[in-house]
Amino acid sequence: MIVPMKRPLLFAPLLLLAFSAAAEPPPRVVVSIAPIHSLVASVTGDALKPDLLMPPGTTPHSYALRPSEARTLAEAELVIWIGEHLESVLAKPLASLGADARQLELMGAPGVSHLPARRAGIRESREKQADGHGHGYGSEDPHLWLAPANARAFVDATAAMLADVDPERAAVYRANAERTRQRIDALESDIRRRLDPVKPLPYLVFHDAYQHFEHAFELGSVGAIVENPEHPPGARRLATVRQSVRERGVRCVFSEPQFRSSVVDLIMEGGGARHGVLDPVGSELNPGPDLWFELMDELTESLVACLAPSE
Ligand SMILES: [Zn+2]
Structure with a gap:
């Protein structure tokens, strides 16, 4: 597109007026x-x-x-x-x-x-989810x-x-x-349109950060590996989660960029699940007005790519 060079100059006095009208600093x-x-x-x-x-x-x-x-x-x-x-x-x-x-x-x-x-841990069904004591950060x-x-x-x-x-x-x-x-x-x-085909497919996340997203778009998460992202899970939970991944036919296990994923590797060992990455805070994105939109877009993209790969 060709922008005539003189255009901005014509509007410059108007812009100056707009700025000088706001006297107080923000x-x-x-x-x-x-x-x-x-x-x-x-x-x-x-x-x-x-x-x-x-x-x-x-x-x-x-x-x-x-x-x-x-x-x-x-x-x-x-x-x-x-x-x-x-x-x-x-x-x-x-x-x-x-x-x-x-x-x-x-x-x-x-x-x-x-x-x-x-x-x-692994939830028994989508209905039986909330118990109010997860995450270790209070009840909400x-x-x-x-x-x-x-x-x-x-x-x-x-x-x-x-x-x-x-x-x-x-x-x-x-x-x-x-x-x-x-x-x-x-x-x-x-996002609703893109996630529609993968809605019922079972997957597992690293820490339970996505409940609000899953609720909004009716997704089929079966649980989270760790309660507190700073603390690795115990051997017993690891064993039961690993077993459930096989029994429930979990399609994908998602790790997070800001936490080690060795636990995810252990859980996937010997099972048929694929590995994906979900990032709830946009840790690799540039801060600014677009970040939230890019973050939501990337969550969608990662879920679709892992749950229903096109190849
Ligand atoms: Zn969290």
């Missing part, structure tokens, strides 16, 4: 993890660049803040996070945040759907961002909070939020 916004940072960045657009606290490739479970990250947090005017069930390390510093700093705990946002955490499954409906609720809550903290740019945040919602809708229909 607030300093800090977001805990990359998928949430992505949705927030999509709502802020060009109005402000939110800081990402926990770098990509790290896991929010058992994260330790570096001194520079603690300072970033202390200087924030608005902190956006999921809640203490996920980023437990932030609970203390956020409780002692300055009086003029605000925080948005997305777990409590209106319209968010909640699911109780599940115990690790904190991986809320993997359901499109929750992402929309996060976008709404973020736009409302930003409009309150920075009323000057409220209209920008609301318009960006509306665009983000439409983009989420479009991706959700696309």
Whole structure:
């Protein structure tokens, strides 16, 4: 496509006007993890660049803040996070945040759907799943961002909070939020269509991070290998999981890029399952407004490629 060089110059005075109208600098916004940072960045657009606290490739479970990250947090005017069930390390510093700093705990946002955490191991059936004591991080499954409906609720809550903290740019945040919602809708229909053929197929994951995704798209996960991603499973669980992989005809065993997969190799030994990788936080993606969309797209791609390979 050929773009005439003179065009941008014509619009330059208009742009200058738009920027000088906003006199107050935008607030300093800090977001805990990359998928949430992505949705927030999509709502802020060009109005402000939110800081990402926990770098990509790290896991929010058992994260330790570096001194520079603690300072970033202390200087924030608005902190956006999921809640203490996920980023437990932030609970203390956020409780002692300055009086003029605000925080948005997305777990409590209106319209968010909640699911109780599940115990690790192989579940007997899709009906008998929740027992409320899994994951070791309290009774709620904190991986809320993997359901499109929750992402929309996060976008709404973020736009409302930003409009309150920075009323000057409220209209920008609301318009960006509306665009983000439409983009989420479009991706959700696309994912639904792509996952439809693999819906009932049994698979096993490394840690139980995908319940919200599985619930949204009615997938056939049979369980998770570890309860706490930081702790390898005991010999007894390994043996029963390995047996179940064969008995239940598990098609795929998925590991995660940020955790060792030697356990996955052990479980697959001698069975007919294929190996795939699922990444619930987008650890290899560039932070920014597109990350959440790429993360959801990659989850879909990995599931389809492993469960129903085309060759
Ligand atoms: Zn997790």
